[in-house]
Amino acid sequence: LKRSLNQAIAKEKDLAPCREILDQLEAHDEAWPFLLPVNTKQFPTYKKIIRSPMDLSTIRKKLNDGIYKTRDDFCADLQLMFVNCVTFNEDDSPVGKAGHSMKTFFDSRWAELIAH
Numbered sequence: 001l002k003r004s005l006n007q008a009i010a011k012e013k014d015l016a017p018c019r020e021i022l023d024q025l026e027a028h029d030e031a032w033p034f035l036l037p038v039n040t041k042q043f044p045t046y047k048k049i050i051r052s053p054m055d056l057s058t059i060r061k062k063l064n065d066g067i068y069k070t071r072d073d074f075c076a077d078l079q080l081m082f083v084n085c086v087t088f089n090e091d092d093s094p095v096g097k098a099g100h101s102m103k104t105f106f107d108s109r110w111a112e113l114i115a116h
């Protein structure tokens, strides 16, 4: 029991900074394309082109539901969201530009978190 309690404490330590970064991503001026799953009625080709959709609300739910075992699992879903954006959107489109801006922000905050 003691070991599993320590493991639970270690997991919380590992994931706590993820909540902080996710708070900042959701509050970012350019988060608007990523707040909810892409509406496939509005973008009918999206499901064909993007095999694994991902968005900030899904990441938040997975974090709250204890789906992420490590901070790297969390990071992988964010990178998936950014790769989906680059795959579907032109770099100079409004959504494409927002994606690059959000990725740059995330990568710098993640580096601070891991580096510190």
Ligand SMILES: Cc1ncccc1N[C@@H](C)c1cnc2ccsc2c1
Pocket: 032, 033, 034, 035, 036, 037, 038, 039, 042, 043, 085, 088, 089, 095
């Ligand atoms: C991240 C992403 N990738 C590809 C397509 C869409 C989106 N985002 C949705 C929310 C979105 C993005 N832009 C607009 C513009 C009018 S409705 C709407 C909805």
